[in-house]
Amino acid sequence: MNQETPDTTLGLSNVNHLERLYDGWFLDYASYVILDRAVPYFEDGLKPVQRRILHSMFENHDGRYQKVATIVGRTMAYHPHGDASIGDALVGLGQKNLLIDTQGNWGNPYTGDRAAAPRYIEGRLTPFAVDVVFNPETTEWIPSYDGRSEEPVTLPVKFPLLLAQGVDGIAVGLSTSILPHNFRELCEASIACLRGKKFTLYPDFFTGGIIDVSDYNDGQRGGKVKVRAKIEKVDNKTLAIREIPYGTTTVSLIESIVKANDKGKIKIKHVDDNTSQGVEILVHLQPGTDPQVAIDALYAFTDCEKSLSPCTCVIIDKHPKFVGVSDILKLNTEHTVKLLEWELANELKHLEDKWHMTTLEKIFIEKEVYEVIKKAKDREQIIRLVREGLTPYLKRLHRQTVTDEEIGKLIEIPIRRISHYDREKADQLLQELEENIAKCKYNQEHIIDYAVNHFKNILKKYGEGKERRTQIAEFGKVNAVHVALANQKLYVNRKEGFVGTGMKKEEYLFDVSEYDDLIVFKADGSFKVVKVSDKDFVGKDIILVEKFNKDDERHIYNVIHQDGKDGYAYIKRFNVGGVTRDKDYYMGKNKPGSKILYMSSNMNGEAEVVEVILKPRPRIKLNFEVDFSEVEVKGRGAIGNIVSKYPVKTVKRLRKGVSTLGARVLYFDAPSGIVSTQKKGDCLGEFGENDKLLIIKQDGSARVHTMADPILVGSNIKYLHKYDPAQVFTVLYFEGSNFNYMVKRFNLEGCPMTTEFSVVSDHKDTKLIELFATDDARELMEYQVGREVQKEELDLTEIAEVKGYKALGSKFTAKKIKRVSRISPADPFSDGSGESEGSNEDPSLF
Numbered sequence: 001m002n003q004e005t006p007d008t009t010l011g012l013s014n015v016n017h018l019e020r021l022y023d024g025w026f027l028d029y030a031s032y033v034i035l036d037r038a039v040p041y042f043e044d045g046l047k048p049v050q051r052r053i054l055h056s057m058f059e060n061h062d063g064r065y066q067k068v069a070t071i072v073g074r075t076m077a078y079h080p081h082g083d084a085s086i087g088d089a090l091v092g093l094g095q096k097n098l099l100i101d102t103q104g105n106w107g108n109p110y111t112g113d114r115a116a117a118p119r120y121i122e123g124r125l126t127p128f129a130v131d132v133v134f135n136p137e138t139t140e141w142i143p144s145y146d147g148r149s150e151e152p153v154t155l156p157v158k159f160p161l162l163l164a165q166g167v168d169g170i171a172v173g174l175s176t177s178i179l180p181h182n183f184r185e186l187c188e189a190s191i192a193c194l195r196g197k198k199f200t201l202y203p204d205f206f207t208g209g210i211i212d213v214s215d216y217n218d219g220q221r222g223g224k225v226k227v228r229a230k231i232e233k234v235d236n237k238t239l240a241i242r243e244i245p246y247g248t249t250t251v252s253l254i255e256s257i258v259k260a261n262d263k264g265k266i267k268i269k270h271v272d273d274n275t276s277q278g279v280e281i282l283v284h285l286q287p288g289t290d291p292q293v294a295i296d297a298l299y300a301f302t303d304c305e306k307s308l309s310p311c312t313c314v315i316i317d318k319h320p321k322f323v324g325v326s327d328i329l330k331l332n333t334e335h336t337v338k339l340l341e342w343e344l345a346n347e348l349k350h351l352e353d354k355w356h357m358t359t360l361e362k363i364f365i366e367k368e369v370y371e372v373i374k375k376a377k378d379r380e381q382i383i384r385l386v387r388e389g390l391t392p393y394l395k396r397l398h399r400q401t402v403t404d405e406e407i408g409k410l411i412e413i414p415i416r417r418i419s420h421y422d423r424e425k426a427d428q429l430l431q432e433l434e435e436n437i438a439k440c441k442y443n444q445e446h447i448i449d450y451a452v453n454h455f456k457n458i459l460k461k462y463g464e465g466k467e468r469r470t471q472i473a474e475f476g477k478v479n480a481v482h483v484a485l486a487n488q489k490l491y492v493n494r495k496e497g498f499v500g501t502g503m504k505k506e507e508y509l510f511d512v513s514e515y516d517d518l519i520v521f522k523a524d525g526s527f528k529v530v531k532v533s534d535k536d537f538v539g540k541d542i543i544l545v546e547k548f549n550k551d552d553e554r555h556i557y558n559v560i561h562q563d564g565k566d567g568y569a570y571i572k573r574f575n576v577g578g579v580t581r582d583k584d585y586y587m588g589k590n591k592p593g594s595k596i597l598y599m600s601s602n603m604n605g606e607a608e609v610v611e612v613i614l615k616p617r618p619r620i621k622l623n624f625e626v627d628f629s630e631v632e633v634k635g636r637g638a639i640g641n642i643v644s645k646y647p648v649k650t651v652k653r654l655r656k657g658v659s660t661l662g663a664r665v666l667y668f669d670a671p672s673g674i675v676s677t678q679k680k681g682d683c684l685g686e687f688g689e690n691d692k693l694l695i696i697k698q699d700g701s702a703r704v705h706t707m708a709d710p711i712l713v714g715s716n717i718k719y720l721h722k723y724d725p726a727q728v729f730t731v732l733y734f735e736g737s738n739f740n741y742m743v744k745r746f747n748l749e750g751c752p753m754t755t756e757f758s759v760v761s762d763h764k765d766t767k768l769i770e771l772f773a774t775d776d777a778r779e780l781m782e783y784q785v786g787r788e789v790q791k792e793e794l795d796l797t798e799i800a801e802v803k804g805y806k807a808l809g810s811k812f813t814a815k816k817i818k819r820v821s822r823i824s825p826a827d828p829f830s831d832g833s834g835e836s837e838g839s840n841e842d843p844s845l846f
Contacts (some may be wrong), residue, residue, distance in 0.1 A: 003806055009767075010068075012518075018838055024232055024334035038169035038171035039174075039176050039313055039315050040161060040167050040169070040178075040314055042164055042314040042315065042316050042328060042332065042335075043155075043157065044155040044156075044161060044162070044677075045161040045162025045163070045165060045332075046154070046161070047089070047167070048079070049075075049079055049081070049086060049237050050089055050093060051151075051152060052075050052078040052086075052151060052396050053071065053079075053086065053089060053093065053289050054099065054125070054133065054155060055078065055151055056071060056074040056077070056078060056458075056585055057124070058130075058134045059164070061125050061130065063797060064124065065101075065124045066122060066124060067118070067119060068087065068090060068119075068121045068122065069117075069118035071090060071123065072086045072087050072090065072118055075090075075191070076143050077144065077146075077253065078145070078149070078151045079145075080145045080146075086088035087118055091106055091107060094106045094123055095109050095116075097206070098127065098161075098164060098165060099125065099126055099133065099165075099339060100123045100129070100180050101124050101126045102121070102123050103121065104120055104122055105121060106121055109207075109249075110207065110244065110249060110275055110278075110279050111249055122253065122407075126231065126462075127461075128458075132157060132159045133155050133157050133161070134155060134156070135339075137342075137343070137346045137360070138339050138342045138343055139155065139156050140153040142153065156342075158330070158454065159187075159190075159455075159458060160186045160189075160190060160328070160332035160333070161332075162328060162329060162332065163178065163180070163186055163325060163332070163516075164180060164183055165180055166179050166180030166181070166203075174320060175311060175313070176311055176312065176313035176314065177308075177309065177311045178310065178312050178314075178325075178328075179205075179219065179308065180203060180204060180205060180206070181203055181204055181325070182466070182467075182468045182469075183463060183466035184459060184468070185201060185468065186201070187458055187459040189329055189458065190329065190333045190455045191455050193642060194337075194452050194455075195617075196450050199326070199329070200326075201218075201325050202472055203216075203225060203246075203310075203470065204470045205227070205470045206469065207245065207248075207470075208230060208242075208243030208244075208469045208470055208471075209229055209230055209243045209244060209245050209246065209470055210226055210228040210229075210230060210470065210473050211226065211227050211329060211473070211474055212225060212226040212227075212228075212472075213472050214310065214474055216310070217310075218324035218325050218326050218327075219311075219312045219324055219328075219611055220310070220312060220322065220323070220325075221306065221311050221322055223310055224308065224309050224310070225308050225310065226305060226308075227245040227307075227470075228245060228299060228305045228307050229241050229244050229253070229303075229304040229305070230305060231304065233295070235578070236281070236285075236291060237284060238283070239282070239283040239285065239291060239294060239295065239298075240281070241253070241279065241280075241282075241304070242279050242280055244279055244304075245283075245304065246306075246308065246319065246470075247306060248303050248306060250273055250279060250281060252742060253304065254273060254281060255697055256303040256304075256628050257283065257302045257303075257304075258271065259302075260297070263301075264300070265300075265301040266294060266297040266298060266301060267289050267294070268284060268286060268289075269285065269286055270282040279693075285466070299637075304594065310325075312325060312328060313768045314328060314646075316331070316344065316621050322825060331543070333451075336451060337447060337451045340447065340451055341444065344447075344450075345444070346614040347440055348440045348441065348444070350436045351433055351440060354433060355430065355434065355437065356435040357409070357514070358426065358430055358628065358721035359401065360390065360410060361410065361426070362423075362426050364389075365388070365418055365421045366384055367389070367393060369386060369389035369390055372385040372386060372388075372389050373385070373411060375671075383404055383408070383411075385743070386410060387402060387407060390402060390407075402481040406689075427776035441810060445618055449795045454660050457599070464543065473476050473487075473500045474673070488512055488513065488532070489504075489508055489510075489511055489512075490508070490510055490512045490518070490532065491506040491507060491509065491734065492545055493507070494507070495540065495541065497522075497537055497542060498535055498537055498538070499518060499520060499530070499535075499538055499542070500532075500533055500535035501532060501533070502534035503535055509545055510547075512547065513532070514532055516547050517529050517532070517546075517548040517549075517550075518530050518531075518532060518547060519545070519546050519550055519576065520539070520542055520545050521544040521545075521599065522538075522541050522543060523541035523542075523543050523596055524535050524539075524541065524587060524594055524595055524596075525562075525563075525594040525596050526539065526585065526587075527584075527586075527587075528581075528582060528583060528584050528585065529548050529576075529579050529580075529582070529583075530581060530582055537545070541543045543596060543599065544599060544601065545737060547602060550576070550578045550579065552800055553575055553677065554659075554661055554677060555575060555576070555601070555603055555605075556573055556574070556575055556606075556607075556633055556661075557573070557574075557575075557599065558598075558599070558607065558608065558628045559571070559574075559587060559596060559640070560598040560599075560610070560612070560626075560643055560648075561587040561594065561595055561596045561640070562594060562596075562597055562648065563587075563588035564591035564592065564593050564594055565587075565591070565593025565594075566593070566647075567588075567591060568645050569592070569597060569612075569642070569643040569648045570639055570640035570642055571628070571631055571641050571642075572587070572631070572638055572639070573628060573634070574633060574634055574635060574636045575635075575636070576636050585636060585637075587640075589641075597650075598610060598653075604659045604664070604689060604707070605659045605660050606658060606659050607627070607657040607660045608626070608654075608657040609653070609654045610626050610628070610651050610652060610653050610654060611623055611624070611625055611651065611653075612625075612643060612644060613649045613652070613655050614624055614646050615646070615647040615648070617646055617647075620646060624696070628657060629657060629660050633660075649729050658689070663686035664677050664687050665677065665680055665684075665686050666681065666683075666684040666685070666687055667680055667684060667715075668684055668713070668720055669681035669683060670680045670682070670717075672714070673713055673717075675693065675705075675713055675720075677734070682718065684721070687707055687722065689707065691707060691709070691722055691723070692704050692705060692707070692721065692723040693705040693707070694719065694720070694722070694724075694748070695720055696717075696718045696719040696720075696771060697716050697717060697718055699758075699767075699768065700715075700733065700758045700759050700766065701756055701757070701758050702748075702756065702757055702759050703755075704723050704748075704751065704752070706753075706755050714752055718759050718771050719771055719773060721773065723748070725747060725748050725749045726747055726748070727747060727773060728745060728773075728802055728807075729745065729746055729747070729748075729773055730744075730777040730797055731743070731759060731760065731769045731770070731772075731809070732769045732770040732796060733760045733766060734766065734767045735759065735808070735809075736765025736766040736767070737761060737766070739765075740811045741812065742809040742810065742812075743796050743800045743810055743812055744760075744803070744806065744807055744808065744809025744810070744813055745796075745800045745801065745802045745809075746759070746802060746804055746807060747796065747802065747805070748805055749804075751805055757805070759771075759805050761808065770820065772796070777795065777796040777797050778794065778822075779794050779796060779820050779822060779823060780792075780793055780794075780818070780820070780822075780823055781794055781817060781820055782817070782818045782821070783813070783815040783816060783817055784815075784816040784817075784818040790815075793823065794812070
């Protein structure tokens, strides 16, 4: 039999073998990267390197700072990678300012500057981390990579840490990007989850800024958020950026501004970076540049606005899964409940063991069972005799078995301790243990209430200073003051001179947001503008506190003040305008004894009539009328006109006044979605004091606004005009409930004046196609009849009669509508675009 020569070529079988080998190795590598490097576990929200860093720090935690180099070195006993990766992860944890208390130069996340060398900086665990993140008794352990020690599978975190810190990771075949959320809101959401209530979570960034969450999609794939820098106008030539978008640095932001300027998209002279502990970028504009136009350009062409795409991928049951932020919060809350149950079970066991041992000790000493030791010859006999001595008294024990180990502890009690035994103290200790046992059992039976209190305690102990920093808004809302939710109550102590949102026992004023400015007037004639805060001293004897908008030119203050202790009384009308925050301004010349005799705040420049009553004086008329409408409005620095050279006793208002500023001219700025008196955007015409503004949006929702400056109307505007209840509208819309095109004609007599309503049905599939506010309402209809398209021109005013806005309207065809096109010219400002024509295809085709 001839022996075959071995085939040394690369045959097909060898190729298949290599492919199988490669497939196996690649899957192993992918699994390793996903599970052990890039993607966090939902239980503690940590990647393995972060978990090992924290575990190492807890092992050596003594309350003192440790060198970062030392922490890195100790972590290498658990992490099978280089010190550089550990150091970078440690600095990242420290910069989030939640788990690690840092000391030294840990870098600047605003500027992107790196931290100092590990030998120069120090860190230690925060009280929050020690309190919430660690508990060896409720930790599952596995051997470390070299088998010399044990490390946690996950840390027993009793808080949604993953959502608080956020995380980014790129694995093999998938990635994760979870945006950070607000600490306080997470606690409140967990409480709501435990109580079975609804909650909503949106990102919150340490960089502040403004965020549009309309497309957040609960943080899942396909969602996105837009983030903006917070830009303030310092003066007509200078803009200040003090909050930057998340994911940028001051360096990259300035580079994008310079690049946009080089391309001619914005006009600036130069940029100054004054960032240190906080961000401050000053943008100096070219002469003649409109600051508002420059702000819009910065948002459009630089990194002052960025788009982020969240993707919440986490490890659940050792598998990567894509879930929403709300689901992660629920999982974290349920996991916290399990950990609390585990802790209570451990605590109960410890308490019962201690109670058992304390009771044995009490019996052993009080019943003089220890006397049997004298009769024993060896240890075994001692244990037997002691057990026999204890047996008659074991009925009082919950656990009527006594181990040899417990008897061993009893016989090792020193004689001195037996002779000084305090029965009363022992009974007190047993009573305390029994109370704690009962409390522990009660908490086990009411675990949900116990968990709610757990999150409330976290919020109370660690929530201070962790208020939301990123403002939620729909973009187009340029100024944060115009869009911030008034979700805090403002209080004042007039006599002592304090204002703030944390003074809940004082006089309530009104609701504010954390972005509002306040103007405060005091009895001595001084006033200042301050930021809303928890508690701020602004000066004693406060007489008026209001929200402040420096751009509101129609807000006029009418004042009669005395300049100096024996000075003249002056009258003045003024608009505050731009001021420096926290700086004192004065009605007069700030003479000692100055005071305000009368003051009124008028949102639309109203001017009342008052009576001035003088102090008694021979041959002097003691009272006379003063009409503020005869006083010219001047700047805040003007002292005013003399009212009286003699001392004034009091001033009383006799009659209300009307505005002296005339009708206001309103403008609509489509990019910002704001209607105001600022001459920016499309002119809406003159509006008197009793006029109202009607807004109808693309979805058919409508609202009547009373006059205010500014009015935020947002985007997707279909009709924007002065409200006239007799105005007849003609609407073509697709009715979702019956899948038909309908025409309705109506006026808005009797419509709601304070709440939103709809001019079409509320069905989710209903779509507003066309809206006419003129008698000319013609449409070109295209019908699909078989394979042919038929066209017909319709006058919609002939199809339906004028009824109320709640009427359904009239169906006008049974044919399949393919497209509708507007023939009539568009009404001025009907859709905010100025377009004269348009077409809409049948919504059922999409």
